Amino acid sequence: MFEGLDLTKLYDTEDESSKGYIFGELTDELISRAEANIGYKLPKSYIELLRFQNGGYISDDIDSWLTAIYGIGPEADTTN
Numbered sequence: 001m002f003e004g005l006d007l008t009k010l011y012d013t014e015d016e017s018s019k020g021y022i023f024g025e026l027t028d029e030l031i032s033r034a035e036a037n038i039g040y041k042l043p044k045s046y047i048e049l050l051r052f053q054n055g056g057y058i059s060d061d062i063d064s065w066l067t068a069i070y071g072i073g074p075e076a077d078t079t080n
Contacts, residue, residue: 001050009061011056011069018057026054034072 012018026047035041055071060063 001045007049007052010059010062011053012059013056015057018068021055021068022056023069023073026072028049029076030072030074 006022031042031047039065050071053071055069057068
């Protein structure tokens, strides 16, 4: 889905404050619980992106209006 894109350059991995926005590995259980909590299926592209890195700040080197991508935490009602 993200062929041709280098996702390793998407996130700001050096900013210490971004560490609080990164959750651990995204599991099928976390996805199911989050979807049940919000009452909607998450887009496949969003899930695939979170499987690469579960949340974080967007790098300043990327020309984007986004500042962060929200991940899914271990509790059903936890997002960042």
